[in-house]
Amino acid sequence: MSRHFLSYSPEQPHLLPAAPQDWMPPDHLAYLVRDLVSELDLWPIYRRYKGSRGAPAFDPKMMVGILLYAWANDIYSSRRIAELCQGDLGGRFLAAGYRPDFRTISTFRLEHGEALSGLFAQSVKLCEGAGMVSLGHVSLDGSKLAANASKHRAMSYGRMVEAEERLTREIAEYQKRCREADAGEDSLFGKESSGWGLPEELKRRETRLARIREAKAALEAQAKAAAEARQKERDDRPHDRPSGGRKVEDPDQVKPKDRAQRNFTDPESRIMKSGTGEWIQGYNGQAAVDRDHQVIVACDLTDQAADAPHFQPMLAQVTENTEGTPTQVSADAGYFSEANIASQLGTPTQPLIPPDRMKHSEAGPRIELLTGDDPMSLADWMRLILSTEEGVIGYAWRKKTVEPVFGQIKGCPGSPGFRQFLRRGLVKARQEWRFACAAHNFKKYLRHKFAFATAC
Numbered sequence: 115m116s117r118h119f120l121s122y123s124p125e126q127p128h129l130l131p132a133a134p135q136d137w138m139p140p141d142h143l144a145y146l147v148r149d150l151v152s153e154l155d156l157w158p159i160y161r162r163y164k165g166s167r168g169a170p171a172f173d174p175k176m177m178v179g180i181l182l183y184a185w186a187n188d189i190y191s192s193r194r195i196a197e198l199c200q201g202d203l204g205g206r207f208l209a210a211g212y213r214p215d216f217r218t219i220s221t222f223r224l225e226h227g228e229a230l231s232g233l234f235a236q237s238v239k240l241c242e243g244a245g246m247v248s249l250g251h252v253s254l255d256g257s258k259l260a261a262n263a264s265k266h267r268a269m270s271y272g273r274m275v276e277a278e279e280r281l282t283r284e285i286a287e288y289q290k291r292c293r294e295a296d297a298g299e300d301s302l303f304g305k306e307s308s309g310w311g312l313p314e315e316l317k318r319r320e321t322r323l324a325r326i327r328e329a330k331a332a333l334e335a336q337a338k339a340a341a342e343a344r345q346k347e348r349d350d351r352p353h354d355r356p357s358g359g360r361k362v363e364d365p366d367q368v369k370p371k372d373r374a375q376r377n378f379t380d381p382e383s384r385i386m387k388s389g390t391g392e393w394i395q396g397y398n399g400q401a402a403v404d405r406d407h408q409v410i411v412a413c414d415l416t417d418q419a420a421d422a423p424h425f426q427p428m429l430a431q432v433t434e435n436t437e438g439t440p441t442q443v444s445a446d447a448g449y450f451s452e453a454n455i456a457s458q459l460g461t462p463t464q465p466l467i468p469p470d471r472m473k474h475s476e477a478g479p480r481i482e483l484l485t486g487d488d489p490m491s492l493a494d495w496m497r498l499i500l501s502t503e504e505g506v507i508g509y510a511w512r513k514k515t516v517e518p519v520f521g522q523i524k525g526c527p528g529s530p531g532f533r534q535f536l537r538r539g540l541v542k543a544r545q546e547w548r549f550a551c552a553a554h555n556f557k558k559y560l561r562h563k564f565a566f567a568t569a570c
Contacts, residue, residue, distance in 0.1 A: 134203050134206055134207040135207075137203055138203050138207065141564060142204055143183065143187075143204055143560070144203070144204030144205075144208050146560040146563070146564060147179050147183045147186070147208060147560070148179060148207075148208060150182070150556060150559070151175050151178055152175075154178070154233065154236055156178060158228075158229040158232060159178070159229045159230075162225070162226065172212065172214055172218070172222075176210060176212070177214070178230070178233075179208040180198070180205065180208050180209060180214070180219070181195070181219075181223065181549075182553060182556060183198070183204055183208055184198055184205070185532075185550065185553040186553055186556065186557050186560075187530075188525060188530035188531055188532070190532065190536060191536075192219045192220040192223070193216040195216070195219050196213075196214060196215055196216040196219055199212065199213050199214060200213055224537075227537075227542060227545040227546075230549045230552075231544070231545040231546075231548035231549050232548075233548075233549065233552040234410075234548045234549070234551050236552075237410075237551075237555035237556050237559065238410075238436060238555065240556075240559050241407065241409040241555055241558065241562075242436055244559060244562055244563065246404075246406060246407040246409050246558065246559065247404045247406065247407070247409050247411060247436060248404065248405070248406050249404060249411075249432075249436060249438045249439065249440045249441060250405060250406070250440075250442065251404075251440070251442045251443075251508065251511050251515065252402050252403065252404055252405070252411060252432060252440040252442070252443045252444075253403050253405065253445065253512045253516040254400070254403075254425065254428055254429075254443065254444070254445040254449060254516065255400075255401060255403075255421075255445065255446065255512070255516040255517060256399060256400045256401075256421045256424065256448070257389065257398075257401075257520045257524065258386045258387070258388040258394055258396050258397070258398055258399070258419075259396050259398075259399050259415075259524070259532075259534065260394050260395065260396040260534040260535070261377075261380045261383035261395050261396045261534070261535055261538065261543065262379070262380060262534065262535050262537060262538050262543075263377050263379035263380035263383055264395060265394060379538065380395070380538040380539065382540040382543075383395050383397060383417065383538075383543075384397070384417050384418075384419060386398060386419040387419070396534075396535075397415050397416065397417055397540070398415070398416050398417070398418060398421070398424075399413070399520075400413060400415070400421075400428055401413045401519060401520070401551060402429070402431070402443075402516075403515050403516040403519050404515075405515045407558055407562065408515060408518060408519050408522075408558060409555055410519060410551045410554060411435055411436055412428050412432045412435055413431075413547060413548055413551040414427065414428065414431065414544070414547075415540070415543055415544040415547040415548075416540075417540055420448070421445070422448060422449050422450065422451045422454060424449075425445060425449045425451075425454040425457075425467075426457050429443065429457075429458075429463070439461070439462050439463055441462065441463065441464065442463070442464045442466060442508050443463055443464070443466065444465075444467070444508060444511060444515075445465075445466075445467045445512070446467075446468070446471075446512070447467070447468050447469065447471045449467050450467045450468065450469045450496070452492045452493070454467065455467065455492045455495075455496060456492060464499075464508075466496075466499065466500060466505060466508050466509045467496060468496065468497070468500055468509070469493040469496055469497060470497075519554065523550055523551070523554055535547075
């Protein structure tokens with residue numbers, strides 16, 4: 115039986131330079147990212163380059179394109195992004211044959227972190243211009259993301275006090291033994307001869323004591339600042355109100371609670387309870403998502419575990435980013451407070467925030483109409499709104515709007531996704547979160563744009 119095959123010589127050099135376009139399909143993501151970058155305003159990055167001394171830098175369009183392409187493929191490590199520029203067709207196409215190493219990519223991300231996070235506002239504008247944002251219904255939610263720090267590197271204030279006392283005693287004991295040993299050696303060898311240095315064990319204890327004292331002072335400063343804020347709030351109240359409540363505290367005498375914790379690796383991160391019930395060292399990522407195409411119209415990152423304080427700032431950011439007002443906004447029970455509900459009274463936005471925890475399967479009437487002359491509380495009014503057909507349908511949009519977005523960004527456990535920050539500190543972590551949300555919006559925009567072009 116005869117066999118006839120095409121010639122196969124992978125080592126055969128090309129007679130002409132190979133073009134990546136010959137190997138990639140027309141709908142490859144790299145083409146879409148290239149077109150997208152040409153629509154972005156990168157002047158905040160360009161203006162940081164001054165003078166012409168030294169070797170020429172990589173074009174920011176190339177660097178931003180590589181980053182967006184990598185994040186769209188759930189790749190966040192600088193080393194893995196550098197590998198894309200060598201072993202991935204799309205990465206090689208966007209890098210135009212250059213091979214930036216991981217240090218260059220990491221430095222670019224660090225130096226232009228604020229400008230890269232500013233791409234989020236541009237992503238909202240692009241999606242809005244493409245008709246992907248209607249503000250008919252916006253849903254808010256928060257998700258806990260792990261910091262670049264272990265929760266086992268945190269210590270409570272109570273343990274800090276105990277550890278400080280214990281380490282102080284141990285160091286004093288070691289110093290006493292050192293003095294006794296030095297005195298004995300001086301008498302034996304003379305004062306001018308060299309003696310043995312400070313023990314390594316003592317060095318470690320002194321280093322740990324210094325870090326504990328630094329963290330302890332930071333917790334005390336936070337407690338003092340909180341007490342001063344409470345004192346100012348009391349001073350600003352009208353004097354005709356009856357005085358009552360807890361005893362006035364002196365900010366200089368306030369001490370942190372024994373359970374107050376501080377992490378040595380990332381002091382700005384906090385111990386938080388995730389949605390799975392697990393306690394993590396991390397931050398609280400906030401997102402407001404439009405119903406139509408799951409576009410994130412506002413995002414923020416905070417070190418506060420509670421969601422309620424973020425409701426009004428997030429709605430204000432929605433208005434700032436879109437220059438519009440949502441018709442309906444939904445959020446889970448963690449966002450409920452009378453102040454949040456009252457802030458939307460008399461506005462075009464209808465809030466749907468249950469005072470009580472609700473399951474996704476719950477529907478139908480929750481309370482009966484109140485009768486009598488007693489005024490209805492904001493909590494009861496919210497329960498009444500959510501018991502109507504319109505309220506049930508509106509609140510049901512939350513599980514189909516914002517919750518899938520967090521799933522798309524974070525991915526499933528064990529799969530690629532943005533589940534932990536690479537950088538430390540609230541400012542840098544917030545820049546990462548905003549860029550992750552921008553990458554999510556850009557992916558939605560590119561899919562919508564390509565689908566529209568295909569349909570035409």
